Amino acid sequence: MANISGIVKSARNIMRQDTGTGSDELRILQLGWMLFLKIFSDKDKELELMDDNYTSPIPTELHWDEWAGDDEGMTGDELLQFVDRKLFPTLSEIDLSTAKRRAVLVHEVFANNYNYMKSGIHLRQVINKLNEIDFNNSKDLHLFGQIYETFLSELQSAGTLGEFYTPRAVTQLMTEMVNPEHGETVLDPACGTGGFLSAVIEHLKASASTVAEREAIAHNVRGWEYKPLPYMLANTNLILHDIITPNIQFGDSLQRPLSEYTRKDRVDVIIANPPFGGVVSNNNENNFPQTYRTKESADLFLILMIHLLKDGGRASIVLPDGSLTGDGVKQRIRQKLLEDCNLHTIVRLPNSVFQPYASVATNLLFFTKGEPTQNIWYYEHILPEGYKAYSKTKPIQLAEFDTLKSWWANRESNEQAWQVNIDTIKANGYNLDIKNPHRAEEGKQHSSTELLDLLHQSFAKGDELLEQLHKELV
Numbered sequence: 001m002a003n004i005s006g007i008v009k010s011a012r013n014i015m016r017q018d019t020g021t022g023s024d025e026l027r028i029l030q031l032g033w034m035l036f037l038k039i040f041s042d043k044d045k046e047l048e049l050m051d052d053n054y055t056s057p058i059p060t061e062l063h064w065d066e067w068a069g070d071d072e073g074m075t076g077d078e079l080l081q082f083v084d085r086k087l088f089p090t091l092s093e094i095d096l097s098t099a100k101r102r103a104v105l106v107h108e109v110f111a112n113n114y115n116y117m118k119s120g121i122h123l124r125q126v127i128n129k130l131n132e133i134d135f136n137n138s139k140d141l142h143l144f145g146q147i148y149e150t151f152l153s154e155l156q157s158a159g160t161l162g163e164f165y166t167p168r169a170v171t172q173l174m175t176e177m178v179n180p181e182h183g184e185t186v187l188d189p190a191c192g193t194g195g196f197l198s199a200v201i202e203h204l205k206a207s208a209s210t211v212a213e214r215e216a217i218a219h220n221v222r223g224w225e226y227k228p229l230p231y232m233l234a235n236t237n238l239i240l241h242d243i244i245t246p247n248i249q250f251g252d253s254l255q256r257p258l259s260e261y262t263r264k265d266r267v268d269v270i271i272a273n274p275p276f277g278g279v280v281s282n283n284n285e286n287n288f289p290q291t292y293r294t295k296e297s298a299d300l301f302l303i304l305m306i307h308l309l310k311d312g313g314r315a316s317i318v319l320p321d322g323s324l325t326g327d328g329v330k331q332r333i334r335q336k337l338l339e340d341c342n343l344h345t346i347v348r349l350p351n352s353v354f355q356p357y358a359s360v361a362t363n364l365l366f367f368t369k370g371e372p373t374q375n376i377w378y379y380e381h382i383l384p385e386g387y388k389a390y391s392k393t394k395p396i397q398l399a400e401f402d403t404l405k406s407w408w409a410n411r412e413s414n415e416q417a418w419q420v421n422i423d424t425i426k427a428n429g430y431n432l433d434i435k436n437p438h439r440a441e442e443g444k445q446h447s448s449t450e451l452l453d454l455l456h457q458s459f460a461k462g463d464e465l466l467e468q469l470h471k472e473l474v
Helices: 004-016 024-050 076-092 101-111 120-130 138-158 168-178 195-207 211-220 228-240 297-308 329-340 398-409 422-427 437-443 448-473
Strands: 186-188 221-225 247-250 267-272 309-320 341-348 362-369 375-380 417-421
Touching: 004 024, 004 120, 004 138, 024 101, 024 120, 024 138, 024 228, 076 101, 076 120, 101 228, 138 195, 138 228, 168 195, 168 267, 168 309, 168 362, 168 398, 186 195, 195 211, 195 221, 195 228, 195 267, 211 221, 211 247, 221 228, 228 247, 267 297, 297 309, 297 329, 329 341, 375 422, 417 422
Parallel strands: 186 221, 186 267, 221 247, 267 309, 341 375
Antiparallel strands: 309 362, 341 362, 375 417
């Protein structure tokens, strides 16, 4: 078996030498469309063999094998011109009259992307590297899927695409706790590079006992993404998880009036990390009822997600501290959440989980629609011993959540967990930003007299220690 990580490393080193792919982000995007086309072409050949009625949406001469498959084939300026002037224009204007999902997918990927490399010789070298990987070999595919996940995590530190990546440990925990089942529809309405979708797919594949169950996963696990680059990366991600035609819609979830989402759009499970800190574009807040209009994207997504859940539907979402507090429209949105749903658990995360892209403190909210909240359990996740913060080299690990998982099934108050009654929350203006009472002393604000008192105690203790030391020395 080929050493896949070695092949990928070599490909990236070649791209480093190219003036068009000088940053991590550009290298990942370049690799993104190339991988997409190679894997897509391979799968199309397989589908044509298996199904006489299947016709690939890609014209024959543009299939990967036709122009890229021969290591001694086109190179230099000839290759560059073919990719820039033939491949991209043709695939971005692909015939959509068939309305076939796979044709739409190819169109969306190529109409919104570029060949970033400037040297046809470097491009040929990268192509030849990718040709060493056999994507029809499930072992190679699985290994590559893991490497691809690592790439996506690197985007977090590459800058502008960081907002589309949620640490793997967090996506896995949220998926495990919500526990999507076969036959349920699962949606991520802001799916980014597809981290939650791939976690759900793996979760369901692990318990699939029939071919029908495995095939239904592709239809039932759905994503929406409005930015072209993460959309492409998410599709490639799902194809690497053995999904022939990913069910990801290209478009802005907030662009349709809320009232247009009807019963048929409702789902059983929502797992998401909606964009936060962002200002809603195109006056999309006007698609929401007057009482919930705000420019803060995370708050509008919360309203959308409550609306999209079926009665009895379950959700697990990431929200920043800013969405847990504040008055006016923010308060009304939280009130709606607590009245329409049972917000049974809030996991409070340290503020370095999403670094370096965001250093805000975040929370994982778990709720079920259809019954009002009575009590909320809070659980504070603390940094491992010796850590001051998470970082690129020390990201959060799934094993750190083991104590939370064992507590989950058998809940009791402890140093990290506490319960708050809905009456307390109502009396406090629906503020959900409730600090750990077991740590209250640490951050407590003291009055001037209390501070003087504490200072006196501290001096007294100091005198006592000095006296003791004096006695020992004498």
